[in-house]
Each structure stands twice: as C-alpha cells, then as structure tokens.
Amino acid sequence: MTETANKQGAPVQAPKQVVVVGAGVVGVATALALQSYGVAVTLIDRGEPGMECSYGNSGAISPGSVAPLALPGILKTVPGMLMDQDGPLSIGWKHLPKAASWLVAFAQSAEPKRVAAAAERLNDLYQGAVDAHAALAQNLGVSELFMRRGHLHLYPDAGYAQKDATGWQLRAQYGYQVDELDRAGIEALEPHAPQGYAHGRYLADHGTILNPLRYVQSMLHAFVQRGGKLVRAEVKAIRPDDKGWAVRTGEAALDAQRWPHVVVAAGAWAPALLKPLGMLLPIESQRGYHAQFAGAQHLVERTVVLADKKVFIAPMEGGLRVGGTVEIAGLTAPPNPRRAAGIERIAREAFPALAGLEAQHWMGHRPCLPGSVPVVGHIDAIQGLWLAVGHGHLGLTGSLPTAQRIATGMCGPQALPFWQLRTAG
CATH class of the missing domain: 3.50.50.60 (FAD/NAD(P)-binding domain)
Incomplete structure (x- = not known):
C-alpha cells in the first residue's frame, strides 16, 4: 500500500x-x-x-x-532522548514490542x-x-x-537552530519566508518572551x-x-x-x-x-499532552515554539495552552502524569507570571505514519x-x-x- x-x-x-x-x-x-x-x-x-x-x-x-518527523541523523539523537523520560520523546516500555516495527520503519524514513x-x-x-x-x-x-500573526520559533542561540537546519532548508525550498531575529527582534514581537532565547525564526504567514x-x-x-x-x-x-x-x-x-x-x-x-x-496501515499513536492556564493568554501574541523543548505555546480563548512532545505508549495506557507535569514545568519556567495559576492537563492520540x-x-x-x-x-x-x-x-x-x-x- x-x-x-x-x-x-x-x-x-x-x-x-x-x-x-x-x-x-x-x-x-x-x-x-x-x-x-x-x-x-x-x-x-x-x-x-x-x-x-x-x-x-x-x-x-x-x-x-x-x-x-524522521530526518537524517535521527538515529543519533533518539537514544539520548529515550533515556530521558522527561524529554521530547518518550516510549512506554510495555508498548515497545508492539511499536518496534513502526520505529524501524520510522528510522528508515x-x-x-x-x-x-x-x-x-x-x-x-x-x-x-x-x-x-x-x-x-x-x-x-x-x-x-x-x-494570522505568524509563528515564532525560539532557540537559545543561532548555533542551536542548526540542529533543525533540514527543516528550515525545506521551508525555504518551498517558498516560505523566514525572518531571523535577535533578542531585540524577539521582544518586539513578544514582550513576554521567555528568557534564555536569543535567536528567533519567524514565519509571518502562518495562522x-x-x-x-x-x-x-x-x-x-x-x-x-x-x-x-x-x-x-x-x-x-x-x-x-x-x-x-x-x-x-x-x-x-x-x-x-x-x-x-x-x-x-x-x-x-x-x-x-x-x-x-x-489493510495493515502502520499508524502509531504519538500521544501528546498539554497544560492550559486560564486567563493567561495575554502572555503571548501568537503561536510561539520553544524549539529546544519541542513545545508549542498558543493564546487560546480559554487561556494559555502549552503542549507538544511525543510519547509512544499505545491507545489503551492511561495518561502519564509525569509527561503532563513535564509540560507544566516547562511552561512555568518559561513564564514566571504563571505562578499561582492552576494548570488543566490533557492527553490525546496523534495518528502518525x-x-x-x-x-x-x-x-x-x-x-x-x-x-x-x-x-x-x-x-x-x-x-x-x-x-x-x-x-x-x-x-x-x-x-x-x-x-x-x-x-x-
């Protein structure tokens, strides 16, 4: 097929x-x-x-x-991420035998x-x-x-952005305009931008x-x-x-x-x-989590991506939503509190103004080939x-x-x- x-x-x-x-x-x-x-x-x-x-x-x-998602060099980075159960990619070890063939095909891709x-x-x-x-x-x-205010991807520095060079090269190949920003440029778009991010990539025509x-x-x-x-x-x-x-x-x-x-x-x-x-359709659930903070949507003006954390931050009608990362653990395993807590921790570290606000957690199944x-x-x-x-x-x-x-x-x-x-x- x-x-x-x-x-x-x-x-x-x-x-x-x-x-x-x-x-x-x-x-x-x-x-x-x-x-x-x-x-x-x-x-x-x-x-x-x-x-x-x-x-x-x-x-x-x-x-x-x-x-x-699978880009050249992925095999060099995945083992380190897998050892970090709080990192961008996590595997539920009980599900590993079922997911093994998908992971092999993923690497081959x-x-x-x-x-x-x-x-x-x-x-x-x-x-x-x-x-x-x-x-x-x-x-x-x-x-x-x-x-329609675009998406702002944040990196600790320009050198760190080179880890995502293939993705940015492909965007340029297909005609997507990307503006590179220093810290002043970041703050001009996002006055409350998290500290520790000195380099930005701005895609103005995203929504x-x-x-x-x-x-x-x-x-x-x-x-x-x-x-x-x-x-x-x-x-x-x-x-x-x-x-x-x-x-x-x-x-x-x-x-x-x-x-x-x-x-x-x-x-x-x-x-x-x-x-x-x-039909054997090789779809695996890549479980994603979010934490949402009611009333805090003013902290960002648009979708902001903490590229080093693989986390998206968006101003929703109901509050500030912080979500992302990947957990491979199947359709039946209960939500992993550790993964949800990790997302919440990233949000609170990025935005000290969230102190005192309660987070609502969610987990869903992304269907990935x-x-x-x-x-x-x-x-x-x-x-x-x-x-x-x-x-x-x-x-x-x-x-x-x-x-x-x-x-x-x-x-x-x-x-x-x-x-x-x-x-x-």
Whole structure:
C-alpha cells in the first residue's frame, strides 16, 4: 500500500450518499466538503465530535511544516532522548514490542531521498491551508477564531537552530519566508518572551485557531443545518457486500443501511477498522499532552515554539495552552502524569507570571505514519473505500485540503473549494 492513495476509479458523478467514520476535524471537514456537492452525508463517531486531538491541539495552522518527523541523523539523537523520560520523546516500555516495527520503519524514513519525497507530498497537500482556514472561519461566522500573526520559533542561540537546519532548508525550498531575529527582534514581537532565547525564526504567514473545539463545532453546526446526519455510535467494523458498505455498530437500523462509499477518518483508531479488510496501515499513536492556564493568554501574541523543548505555546480563548512532545505508549495506557507535569514545568519556567495559576492537563492520540505523509484518497483495490488518516501533528492544518481532495476525487472538479461556498443553512 502506498502512502498516497491512487486516483483511478473515482466516480465521475457525485454519489447520492456517503458515510464518514470519525468526527474529528478531518472527518467533519470532509463531511462538509462532500455536502457542498449535494451529497447526503452521514457522519458517525462514538463520542462528542472534535473531542479527541481536535480539542487539545495547539491550534497551529502550519503549512510550512513540510519536513517529516524522521530526518537524517535521527538515529543519533533518539537514544539520548529515550533515556530521558522527561524529554521530547518518550516510549512506554510495555508498548515497545508492539511499536518496534513502526520505529524501524520510522528510522528508515529518515533516508534523504524519502525525506525529499515526503516533503514534496506534504507541501502539495498543505499549501494554501492558511487562506483556506481564514475563508472558512469567516464563512462560518467565527472569524474571531482565526488569527494570522505568524509563528515564532525560539532557540537559545543561532548555533542551536542548526540542529533543525533540514527543516528550515525545506521551508525555504518551498517558498516560505523566514525572518531571523535577535533578542531585540524577539521582544518586539513578544514582550513576554521567555528568557534564555536569543535567536528567533519567524514565519509571518502562518495562522492559529484560538479555539479548535469551537471551530469544529461551528463546522458541525453548518453541516447539520444543511441536512447532514450525525450519529453517535461506536463503529465496530466496516464491510462491503453486494449492496454497498455496511457500518456495524450494534444498532439494527444503522447496521441495515448501505452506502456506496465510506470515508475512514478515524485517526489512530483507523487500523483496527481496516485490518479485517486486509489493510495493515502502520499508524502509531504519538500521544501528546498539554497544560492550559486560564486567563493567561495575554502572555503571548501568537503561536510561539520553544524549539529546544519541542513545545508549542498558543493564546487560546480559554487561556494559555502549552503542549507538544511525543510519547509512544499505545491507545489503551492511561495518561502519564509525569509527561503532563513535564509540560507544566516547562511552561512555568518559561513564564514566571504563571505562578499561582492552576494548570488543566490533557492527553490525546496523534495518528502518525512512519513517513509522516497522510493517506488521502480512494483505495483502488477496494471499491468505494476512501481514507483520510495519518495527519500526525498536522490534522488541523491539513483538514480542509484533505477534505477538498476527498470530495474532488469522489465527485469531480468544483468551481470553488468548499471553504469559499456558503456553508450555513
């Protein structure tokens, strides 16, 4: 199976009905995009839409993140990070046997030719994401949720930034403007910038969603207002038969229905649905954590990245959100208090003004493929099966381009992308 789905076999005319499994930001956006073609869409999720990674992410719209996670030299740095259980990368040792094959594939993805190919695919998918989200937020009537003040990456010094040289070179290759700043330049943008950071890299044309959950809920509201159907049920299996696709939930009326097409946008839970179909999708949950401090959003003016800590800081509607790092421990292990405490400690060290404020912790499952390239499109070997999975850290960024790609592949070209069309009832 390839990382990017084939385009052959897509129907010429839009189908009358489609079912989308998974109501995170990717699934909800896909449902909205298909609906713009007049398709009757049923959206199914076991929980409240947008309450997984779509709720707890940093809100970053980051099309310049074209570098995959596995870069040349990764093998030299990973062992040291693994020994530090409070560092940017941690592995739950009980999960290591299950994750071993994924880790091997991850390391192999760092080969320079694979990195270059992945960056090209990521740029192809994510370019234009900032304009897309700005347009959709305005269209939905929630333009206040979109902020276009750029992203500021902070380093202890210019020499430290060379550790991320490959990523910055790839951004430049694909045309992203980067301004290098000294401490005075940093403070001109961020008066409360943490001490100890003398070098900055500023991406002016990046954005932030100030409340990812409310953003997803706004999409969902528009979808339902236009006649979309939301079903809260746990999808236990998807199966094709001579009448179409069945979605097994244990609810008789729903199980009896058939759809000509199914879109799987189930994030880290997608492999379990695809395995019975003979598809072994190598998605691993990279568990991310955040700490949020109510009322402290004034401490930053935009998304700020502490590059040495692999931590994103964002001014959310509800407070200052500090999140990031990677923990590989599977889908069933409980949240690791040590990881959450580590994020909180980084935040308090960076911003002494947080003293006395309580932190709220969260953990979510990022669905990551070894090469970092999502699988988006029709799977030719299985008629009517479409995938929109594996976006890793960039689900919010990639949600709208992914949705448009699915809708165009299934229904044909459209004069305008769905984010420029009227979405409310």
